[in-house]
Amino acid sequence: MAQESDPRRTAVVMAGTRGLGQACAAELLRGGLEVTVCGRDGERLQQAVAELGAVAGDDAVTGERADVSSTEDVERLVGGAVERYGRLDVLVVNAGGPPPGDFADVSMEDWDTAYALTLRSAVTAIRAAVPAMRERGFGRIAVIGSSSVRRPLEGLVLSNVFRPALTGLVKSLAGDLAPDGITVNMVSPGRIxxxxxxxxxxxxxxxxxxxxxxxxxxxxxxxxxxxxGRPEELAALVGFLAEERAGYITGQSLLADGGLTPTLP
Ligand SMILES: NC(=O)c1ccc[n+]([C@@H]2O[C@H](COP(=O)([O-])OP(=O)(O)OC[C@H]3O[C@@H](n4cnc5c(N)ncnc54)[C@H](OP(=O)(O)O)[C@@H]3O)[C@@H](O)[C@H]2O)c1
Structure with missing residues (x-):
């Protein structure tokens, strides 16, 4: 990762205690940012904070217990980071995956839960982060998606519906936020x-x-x-999009999928 001109940059990585979220947090830490991660499980959170602390020093990492499907938790997570850091430069929107199932398998409750987990969590986090980004005229938002944004996946109807909704959000926001120096992009894994x-x-x-x-x-x-793929192969892209020099790239939906998805962009 290239050297940044501002060494005090900060980030929130939602659902960052394992897998792709943790790899994104590690990548941002290696780039010199201070990072807050969240997850639901307290023990896993402690372990992730220790693992991430080994990357860049314990002082650079904060762990918060939060369920991203809770509006209250997300507002507390992002608002708390803004207060602690006095700024927020980067937001990685991530969540656990919605449960698998075809249309016939999922209940109305599953639809509501998946909406809260996958779409509402993103809306809540971005709403909470944007004022602090606007204030400084700089922000980088990366939304973790899925290759279902290009081609529905078998047995994953909830992902097939809510991930494309996220691309609509990303594209709409890109236009709204570009005048404020804030970019919004989606980064989607194939099979990592x-x-x-x-x-x-x-x-x-x-x-x-x-x-x-x-x-x-x-x-x-x-x-x-x-x-x-390896988690760090997706995280490398998120790390790049978080840099100052990626400031002209916004509203894009990019895949890290080893060529899996044979559709046009
Ligand atoms: N890996 C892939 O190839 C792939 C492909 C397509 C899409 N995706 C999507 O990418 C996202 C990340 O996937 P992953 O493979 O990294 O998953 P993972 O290995 O299962 O890790 C999920 C992480 O999210 C946290 N998490 C789950 N639900 C949460 C919640 N409600 N609130 C806060 N944190 C929560 C987990 O911690 P706790 O359980 O402690 O909360 C954990 O840190 C998912 O949405 C997944 O569906 C992944």
Missing amino acids: DTERVRTLDERKAQRQGTTAEEVRRGSEAAIPAGRY
């Missing part, structure tokens, strides 16, 4: 090796009466790069 993907593979294996390793081999065969 995290606990979420391992769990989905195990479920599929159970349904098909096979092993998770077999499912993974099948998935990898469909990826032109021939393998699952």
